[in-house]
Amino acid sequence: MKRKSYTQSLADLKSRGIRLTPQRQVILQYLKETEEHPTAEQVYQKIGEQFPGISLATVYNTLNMLKELGVIRELSYGDVSSRFDGNDSEHAHLVCEHCGQVLDIASPPDEALITQNVQQAGFTLSSYRLEYYGTCASCHEHATYQNEHAS
Ligand SMILES: [Zn+2]
Numbered sequence: 001m002k003r004k005s006y007t008q009s010l011a012d013l014k015s016r017g018i019r020l021t022p023q024r025q026v027i028l029q030y031l032k033e034t035e036e037h038p039t040a041e042q043v044y045q046k047i048g049e050q051f052p053g054i055s056l057a058t059v060y061n062t063l064n065m066l067k068e069l070g071v072i073r074e075l076s077y078g079d080v081s082s083r084f085d086g087n088d089s090e091h092a093h094l095v096c097e098h099c100g101q102v103l104d105i106a107s108p109p110d111e112a113l114i115t116q117n118v119q120q121a122g123f124t125l126s127s128y129r130l131e132y133y134g135t136c137a138s139c140h141e142h143a144t145y146q147n148e149h150a151s
C-alpha cells in the first residue's frame with residue numbers, strides 16, 4: 001500500500017462523513033507532507049506559527065483523533081515523547097539512538113512470508129512495527145569529525 005497524500009486522506013475522511021476544522025486540517029496536512037516524525041510538542045510549535053492561538057491540548061486531541069481515524073500513526077518510545085507519523089502505509093523505521101531522528105524505509109521484501117507465518121500461528125494481525133536502531137548520517141559524521149580531532 002502506498003502512502004496516502006493529504007488530499008486523499010481528507011477525501012477519505014469526507015466520504016466517511018468526517019469533517020475537520022481548519023486547525024485540524026492544517027495538522028493533518030503538516031503530518032502528511034513532512035518526512036519527519038514529529039512529537040506533539042513539535043507539531044504544536046509548527047502549527048503555532050500559522051495559528052498562534054492554538055493550544056497544546058487541541059494539538060493532542062487532534063493527534064489522538066487522527067490516530068483513531070487511522071490516517072496517522074503514533075510511535076511510542078517508553079519514557080520518551082511519542083512521535084507521530086503521517087505515513088499510513090506499512091513501512092519500517094530507522095531510529096537514531098543519538099538524536100532520536102526517525103526515518104522511513106520500505107518494508108523488507110520478505111514481509112509476505114512473515115504474514116504467512118503469523119497466519120499459520122492462528123494469529124490475526126492488526127498492525128506491526130519494525131524498527132532498526134543505529135546512528136543517522138549526520139550523527140555519524142559528527143562523531144567521525146570529533147574522533148579525528150580528539151587524537
Ligand atoms: Zn542522529
Ligand SMILES: [Zn+2]
Pocket residue numbers: 037085087091092093103104
Ligand atoms: Zn514512518
